[in-house]
Amino acid sequence: MRATVIHAPHDIRVEEVPDPVVQRPTDVVVRVLRACICGSDLWAYKGESARKPGQRIGHEFLGVVEEAGSEVRAFAAGDLVVAPFVWSDGTCDYCAEGLMTSCPEGGFWGSVGSDGGQGEAVRVPFADATLVALPAAAASDERLLTALLSLSDVMGTGHHAAVGAGVRPGSTVAVVGDGAVGLCGVLAAKRLGADRIIAMGRHTSRTDIARTFGATDVVAARGEEAVAAVRELTGGRGAHSVIEAVGTEQSMSTALSIARDGGSIGYVGVPHGSAAGVDLHTMFGRNIALRGGVAPVRAYLPELLPDILNGTIDPSPVFDLTVSLDDVPTGYKAMDSRTALKVLIKP
């Protein structure tokens, strides 16, 4: 089959690789219908996260089961399924607690020895625990299929950030980061009942989506100017709930500066940089909590999937560019140059 391979920073190629096959009786092979490029793939693309030359890439996909191992109970060939960005065994204590990202048998698509999402097919370990069934009819609904793909990562990650930020009915929320995750954070906060949602971003194409997703205010500034603007919007005090969806020292520092005393920062941006803007002295004096991390999106799927199917939320607008598998390298360039927000791949 053909799949995306990363050879070096800025060297992404689509190549012929071995066809995936069922190796263990709990595996399935999924033919990929939709995949996409994640903001976190860009860290590898830019060389800021290490990858071995020749490693696969891509961790978001949905598709159709092509072959199922003998012990797979929940799925059969022909089923439409979505995969969270990690696989997990479904039997350990962490899986039972809903923290599938800590499953000792789990792993990330695209890690050494596994298939990545940006290819024609993927071998899925622990299929019964990992995959979630989608209604067959969705396969013929372009818009819905795109929306459902967000469950692989960005929608669940935005939701994790909103949960970490303690969003409740009536909350005031500020969102740092206007990428797909930040926008899904807006949508998640709205879904959880936030009263006021302040989106921060300087690209009107993105903040327009934020408004569609439920943002009540937009702050089109950075640094101290942005902090001052959020403080002014919140009576000088800041937001009880802050979603941090970038992962740089600057973004974490901004998040802390716009948090209200006693509030929480829900952070899901993969941390880059040492200490990453965490000023413990300020957090201590102001009782600001920091909660988040790599999102256990599998745990959130049963809650979020129905709301996409019934139209309560529609994350599909975060995808603004569609490419074929052959054009994946072009998709990376578009996201790296920020001309595309999030790239949809139709293999």
Added chain:
Amino acid sequence: MRATVIHAPHDIRVEEVPDPVVQRPTDVVVRVLRACICGSDLWAYKGESARKPGQRIGHEFLGVVEEAGSEVRAFAAGDLVVAPFVWSDGTCDYCAEGLMTSCPEGGFWGSVGSDGGQGEAVRVPFADATLVALPAAAASDERLLTALLSLSDVMGTGHHAAVGAGVRPGSTVAVVGDGAVGLCGVLAAKRLGADRIIAMGRHTSRTDIARTFGATDVVAARGEEAVAAVRELTGGRGAHSVIEAVGTEQSMSTALSIARDGGSIGYVGVPHGSAAGVDLHTMFGRNIALRGGVAPVRAYLPELLPDILNGTIDPSPVFDLTVSLDDVPTGYKAMDSRTALKVLIKP
């Protein structure tokens, strides 16, 4: 009156200072019956927290109202009262939310221009909001009076740490720090229903108190050895709830290393050192939350006071040395050299 004054690191003196008087109609003057020395006073003593020469010191006290301003409603001369370590106005949004430590009109005893707790008397601003009444009979019960003094700081702070660490019935808790706050953290965790409490400390006099307070296990090691011991006690995974009651980079690093994936660190040790051991990459990958800060002990007083009065909890064993006001400098030396755990002052 006589009060404790800090002139420079290691230069603590008891001196004649102006008698406190009611300055505003919402003030009272409290004659101090019991005060004490806090671990955080030692940061000033050692020169690691800046103080102006001549500043008062001490932020924990209980006593008898001597004079009340014309607008004070809740208290009159002769009432026995305990003070939390900050005063607060009781009318702002933060006070309403139970975050009195963020009250814009609030302040710490011993800050420039205010009386400290380690003296004969204290002018208390916003007395109605700040002070809490104690039963008059407690004044003649030495043990009870000592236990009640802990409500000024250490018991409420230990409770704040336990709340931040997410302690619930059945929790497994690990406590970093064998000072008075750490020990009160053990007591608070037990009170909140923890099933298993691992106290870390190498002084048997302290860990013996921890066992009395409810610790089920003691780890008498430091650094990597301590981490390995806690992991072994918790099936290799660590504790869901970790109380961090020291505030150094080393203690925060230990707290992170012994936390279970998906768990919480409740931190109340005043942070010292840059970044203070917060490894955001590890926290991110393992979804470990960090919650805590300066404890709003005033908010916890209505909950904790009845449990001390009815004997459910008795924090009094954390006080292991009693001095007169004149001997306060000796008390600092004893705590600095760790020959005393916590020093009680009888002015």
